[in-house]
Amino acid sequence: xxxxxxxxxxxxxxxxxxxxxxxxxxxxxxxxxxxxxxxxxxxxxxxxxxxxxxxxxxxxxxxxxxxxxxxxxxxxxxxxxxxxxxxxxxxxxxxxxxxxxxxxxxxxxxxxxxxxxxxxxxxxxxxxxxxxxxxxxxxxxxxxxxxxxxxxxxxxxxxxxxxxxxxxxxxxxxxxxxxxxxxxxxxxxxxxxxxxxxxxxxxxxxxxxxxxxxxxxxxxxxxxxxxxxxxxxxxxxxxxxxxxxxxxxxxxxxxxxxxxxxxxxxxxxxxxxxxxxxxxxxxxxxxxxxxxxxxxxxxxxxxxxxxxxxxxxxxxxxxxxxxxxxxxxxxxxxxxxxxxxxxxxxxxxxxxxxxxxxxxxxxxxxxxxxxxxxxxxxxxxxxxxxxxxxxxxxxxxxxxxxxxxxxxxxxxxxxxxxxxxxxxxxxxxxxxxxxxxxxxxxxxxxxxxxxxxxxxxxxxxxxxxxxxxxxxxxxxxxxxxxxxxxxxxxxxxxxxxxxxxxxxxxxxxxxxxxxxxxxxxxxxxxxxx
Amino acid sequence: xxxxxxxxxxxxxxxxxxxxxxxxxxxxxxxxxxxxxxxxxxxxxxxxxxxxxxxxxxxxxxxxxxxxxxxxxxxxxxxxxxxxxxxxxxxxxxxxxxxxxxxxxxxxxxxxxxxxxxxxxxxxxxxxxxxxxxxxxxxxxxxxxxxxxxxxxxxxxxxxxxxxxxxxxxx
Numbered sequence: 001x002x003x004x005x006x007x008x009x010x011x012x013x014x015x016x017x018x019x020x021x022x023x024x025x026x027x028x029x030x031x032x033x034x035x036x037x038x039x040x041x042x043x044x045x046x047x048x049x050x051x052x053x054x055x056x057x058x059x060x061x062x063x064x065x066x067x068x069x070x071x072x073x074x075x076x077x078x079x080x081x082x083x084x085x086x087x088x089x090x091x092x093x094x095x096x097x098x099x100x101x102x103x104x105x106x107x108x109x110x111x112x113x114x115x116x117x118x119x120x121x122x123x124x125x126x127x128x129x130x131x132x133x134x135x136x137x138x139x140x141x142x143x144x145x146x147x148x149x150x151x152x153x154x155x156x157x158x159x160x161x162x163x164x165x166x167x168x169x170x171x172x173x174x175x176x177x178x179x180x181x182x183x184x185x186x187x188x189x190x191x192x193x194x195x196x197x198x199x200x201x202x203x204x205x206x207x208x209x210x211x212x213x214x215x216x217x218x219x220x221x222x223x224x225x226x227x228x229x230x231x232x233x234x235x236x237x238x239x240x241x242x243x244x245x246x247x248x249x250x251x252x253x254x255x256x257x258x259x260x261x262x263x264x265x266x267x268x269x270x271x272x273x274x275x276x277x278x279x280x281x282x283x284x285x286x287x288x289x290x291x292x293x294x295x296x297x298x299x300x301x302x303x304x305x306x307x308x309x310x311x312x313x314x315x316x317x318x319x320x321x322x323x324x325x326x327x328x329x330x331x332x333x334x335x336x337x338x339x340x341x342x343x344x345x346x347x348x349x350x351x352x353x354x355x356x357x358x359x360x361x362x363x364x365x366x367x368x369x370x371x372x373x374x375x376x377x378x379x380x381x382x383x384x385x386x387x388x389x390x391x392x393x394x395x396x397x398x399x400x401x402x403x404x405x406x407x408x409x410x411x412x413x414x415x416x417x418x419x420x421x422x423x424x425x426x427x428x429x430x431x432x433x434x435x436x437x438x439x440x441x442x443x444x445x446x447x448x449x450x451x452x453x454x455x456x457x458x459x460x461x462x463x464x465x466x467x468x469x470x471x472x473x474x475x476x477x478x479x480x481x482x483x484x485x486x487x488x489x490x491x492x493x494x495x496x497x498x499x500x501x502x503x504x505x506x507x508x509x510x511x512x513x514x515x516x517x518x519x520x521x522x523x524x525x526x527x528x529x
Numbered sequence: 530x531x532x533x534x535x536x537x538x539x540x541x542x543x544x545x546x547x548x549x550x551x552x553x554x555x556x557x558x559x560x561x562x563x564x565x566x567x568x569x570x571x572x573x574x575x576x577x578x579x580x581x582x583x584x585x586x587x588x589x590x591x592x593x594x595x596x597x598x599x600x601x602x603x604x605x606x607x608x609x610x611x612x613x614x615x616x617x618x619x620x621x622x623x624x625x626x627x628x629x630x631x632x633x634x635x636x637x638x639x640x641x642x643x644x645x646x647x648x649x650x651x652x653x654x655x656x657x658x659x660x661x662x663x664x665x666x667x668x669x670x671x672x673x674x675x676x677x678x679x680x681x682x683x684x685x686x687x688x689x690x691x692x693x694x695x696x697x698x699x700x
Contacts, residue, residue, distance in 0.1 A: 184610035214661035236586025299596035
């Protein structure tokens, strides 16, 4: 699909449509600049044509150069493997734009984020509560992602700051159960506010942002190679996926195409990351029903994969191996043999693990029909990745975009029922597929080859993406004429999927919440940024 | 059941031998704490963990330290669910402004005697998040820290070795 193609398609449904300019900087990215008046209608039409939720919606502060803000809304064209962006200018004075939230629900969180970070008002969005800058510690009217932001406000007195308003369920016999931010386990912080009527949960509001560290602001002003270490620290358990998405965007800007060898090596590392995390989650699901034996097997599998990562890359979490232009180290001959032997061992353990779980009647009873996320709800919210595939949304960036995965004949795992069991089954299937993929890529790789081009410092903007074990990780990067980062927008799959969790638990009992939560296993730091 | 027993027999013991390393690198602590640890926690230490903004890699390694291969519990060190049950508070990550209050409250909820351990480079000096508008500072600026375990993230064996060396130092 090219610019003319997509413009004609939009015109067929929306006769008043016209573009200011349409650009296709890269084969997989189309950007349409439109007038602000038709922003909402254009997005709505694209949303229907492409059957895509809003994948990214973010703002840029360009007041210094052009006296305006800009807002970009990104959709995914799964069929053609492309990203389609609608962009508008927003005036510097009293900045606002037409809210999409009432027509496209998946835009609502992004709009809250824009309002909170830039002070650009999405006109018509009924809920503008802040997500990450908590009302109790951060005054209204201070917007950190604006370029003229002068640092954290000083001398804030806590008395003047209002408390956050949770949505309230009222009625006879309704109880509220607040949980967190500090939880009982060794886990990140988040606040969960359950409203229950008797046993069943009738509402769950998840308040996050506790691990907000201002990551997007920290990216600004850094050069691509410096910023890589920060990308790896956004979410430690998907460090490689984040660094991969970042480097892809950086490589597009720098005009580098990576070698096939580097692509194989990256795919191997991405799959190893998926494997250790899936093993961890399968174990976690077993822990949350009190079935400790399979959990112990799963933790042994996880530990062996982490040790393998360390042998291959020097880092258990695959940090510091990826770089702009390729990978710093590719497996040697003897390492390829070692990995093959190792995978055989893992396969034995994993088969046992899967059998012990799926043949246990009491375990299956707990996970079957628990925490159902309906496909329609998931589509509306924009749930992506593993949680989406478990309720019938057959999308996987490894499948949708051409690359080494096509050569490997990648098979996507999809389930329909959307319950904990479905998410468990997708995990098991993906673990097995990942083992096959690692073996396939190893057979293709030339040992020890690591040559890669040095990136040039260039001006540009690009979108990078990777399918992490949770789902898509997207990085939108813009660099200035010196090659320093001007804006970096990060969307982790967790950002939309957390909402999916709050719908999946409805009608379930609180004791099943840990089970539902673990079956999604979403990221706090990836969401909070 | 048969499958579980068979698997268990064939797998054998996976737990590794871990000995505390030389004590050189461990920070020395005040005299008061020394006596306290010797008297109170010598053979049994209960830890409450709080994440104040880490990337979760440290959490993952702390969880790994409890797996059958490293088996932290055999040394008498347990992670507990409530600060009320804890002797030590283990903190990871730079302190996000949003977690400042929760961190202080968790510390206050712990019974005396108590001390604080930090894990990972971010907890020491905010690491890659230094200079952010939303970090309230390193943990030591907020609570008195008795032991720091460096690394990004520190491996499970590094965590265990540091903890053991710290306890033996006071034995």
